[in-house]
Amino acid sequence: MLVIENCRLTWSDFVADYSLTVKAGHLCAVIGPSGGGKTTLLHMIAGFETPESGTLTFAGQNLLPLAPAKRPVAIVFQDHNLFPHLNVTQNVGLGIRPSLHLTENEKQLIAQTLEAVGLEGFDIRKPGEMSGGQRQRVALARALVSGRPLILLDEPFSSLDPTLRRDMILLVDEMRRKRPVTILMTIHTPEDAADVADQMAFVADGKVVASGRPTEILNSALAPRIAAAVSNS
C-alpha cells in the first residue's frame, strides 16, 4: 500500500499538502486542472522533490530517506526519455542495468516483455525509426522489466490520438493483471481510464481534494470541476 500523509512542499506561488492512500495492486488515475500539482505529486513519490514535512511509505517502507534510484519506483514520462542512439533492447535494458551488461536471463526477460507490449521483432530498431505509440510501448516495457512494484505514469500517452491512447491504457491494465504492480497514472480525460482504474484522485491547488472509486468521483459534486479541468487541458 502507498500511504502519503500531509506531505508538504512550498514554492513561492504554490503550496502543496498531499495525503493519499493507494492499495497494493491498484491502478489510481490522477486527474485535475493544469498546474494543480499532479506531476509534483508523482515527482515527490519518485524522489525528485522532497517534502518539508509529512510521511511517505510504500509496503511499510519509508521512502523519504531513499534517493530516486533506490526507491521501488519506475516512472514513465510524457516524453518517454528514450536514448536515440540505443536500440529498443538497450533502451529497455536500462530499466534493469544502467551498464547494459545484461545476462542471458535478462535478455530473455526483455524479449518477453517486448512481446507482451506488442513489440516483438523491434529489438534492434532505434527510437527514431518508430511511431509515437511504439516509443511509448518501449518506455512502458522499460518500467515493467525494472521489476519495481510501484509504477508512475505521468501523462505518458497524452501526445497520442484518442484511439491509440485508449489502446495503451488497456495495455497497462492487461500488464498489471499479469504482475503485482501498483500504478498511479495522470490522465486528462476521465473516459480514458474510468473503467480500468480502481481509484480516481482529483488533485487541485496542491491537494488531493477527493479520492475514491472513479464512478463515485465522477458522479460527485466535483463533476463540474472535473469537466472544467478537462476542457481547459
Ligand SMILES: Nc1ncnc2c1ncn2[C@@H]1O[C@H](COP(=O)(O)OP(=O)(O)OP(=O)(O)O)[C@@H](O)[C@H]1O
Ligand atoms: N520546481 C518548481 N519550482 C517552482 N514551482 C514549481 C516547480 N515545479 C512545479 N512548480 C509549480 O507547481 C505547480 C504544480 O505544477 P504541476 O506540474 O505539478 O501541475 P500539473 O497538475 O501536473 O499540471 P499539468 O496538468 O499542466 O501538467 C505549478 O504552479 C508549477 O508552476
